[in-house]
Amino acid sequence: MLTDLKAQSPDKILMLIEEFKADTRQGKIDLGVGVYKDPQGVTPVMRAVKAAEQRIWETQTTKAYTGLAGEPDYRNALATMVLGDLPADRLASVASVGGTGAIRQALELARLANPGVRVFVSNPTWPNHLSIMAFMGLPYTEYRYFDAETRGVDFDGMKADIAQAGKGDVVLLHGCCHNPTGANLTLEQWSEVVAILQKSGAIPLIDLAYQGFGDGLDADAEATRLVARSLPEVLIAASCSKNFGIYRERTGILIALADTTKGRDLAQGSMAFLNRQNFSFPPDHGARIVSTILMDDALRADWAAELEEVRNTMLGLRDQLAAELRDLSGSDRFDFIRHHRGMFSRLGATPEQVQRLKTDAAIYMVGDSRLNIAGLNRDTVPVLARAIIDAGI
Ligand code: LMR
Secondary structure (H helix, E strand, C coil): CHHHCCCCCCCHHHHHHHHHHHCCCCCCEECCCCCCCCCCCCCCCCHHHHHHHHHHHHHCCCCCCCCCCCCHHHHHHHHHHHHCCCCCCCEEEEEEEHHHHHHHHHHHHHHHHCCCCCEEEEECCCHHHHHHHHHHCCCEEEEECEECCCCEECHHHHHHHHCCCCCCCEEEEECCCCCCCCCCCCHHHHHHHHHHHHHHCCEEEEEECCCCCCCCCCHHHHHHHHHHHHCCCEEEEEECCCCCCCHHHCEEEEEEECCCHHHHHHHHHHHHHHHHHHCCCCCCHHHHHHHHHHCCHHHHHHHHHHHHHHHHHHHHHHHHHHHHHHHHHCCCCCCHHHHCCCCEEECCCCHHHHHHHHHHHCEECCCCCEEEHHHCCCCHHHHHHHHHHHCCC
16 A cells, blocks of 8 residues: 555755755855754754743643643733734634644634635745645635745735635735745735725635744734734634744644634634644643743743844844845845845745855755845855855846
């Protein structure tokens, strides 16, 4: 039987990790997978995470199963961080296996509610969105998003395309720090998106994987909060991988907002059911780290301060890279790097140019020319800038 399996094509982002490891050249630069690295190239365990783990180690008396939906403390604390306050009469939530698990459960929930659901996704989007939907056999349609000319958002195209989604369809939106482009909507543009969804009745699914990496913890949640208070039904898949730096703990949440208590209760029951079918109880260690931090004033303040350091480091690198490229190219055509937000920017280079960066300069980025800003430091920025110009980008 096993020999009847078809070989799966490997995930392109994860493949880069292996390729990079195998490269023996000195000075190679990894701008691939979306993992934060400090200027020394280390993905640190955040101070508050270490402290929370110590506290858990000292006080935890059992590892018995937790609730099928995850711990209420965790869900309340994280949902509050996302939404600002908790509309308890509308809110259902479950702890998930990372942000990816929340996306998968959200899509399964939508299909349970509407077997004919279609999903509208940005072009481009995180490749795993597409891969998950293809695996599930869910039909999806891409809406215009990235303007290759300006490296900003093609907002007119986006509006026209998402207006095609109807009642019973899902529109997948990146709450902040768009992956892979780094190009984001303004709050005014979000209001227009809300108006379109209000008219059509399509339900938004917001992927919020980088809260705190763009303009700040609250600023990055503004759009999600606007959508949450403006539309009757909303799905939100949030991840703690990046903002708490707990990638391998697989810590996320799926939130469903309903307009009736009946809808809320049905969503809560269905989401717990989906947990049970897929993996039973959600992972607890990461969730417990997050609730320990968010529910303790001192730990929370320390974590938020460190997250700000991370965010400001990335903004500094963006400024430096844009300035170097301005000097080298004698033009402002790379200024979009300064305006993008989050971990990524899409350069707009051809696959051949991306390949040239790898072959000639040992610089690794995703084939669509997405670069991870957090893979840089002050010394490697000039190296990248020179290589970009040399590759003819
Ligand atoms: C990325 O986009 O690089 C991250 O979200 C990591 C992943 O799982 O792809």
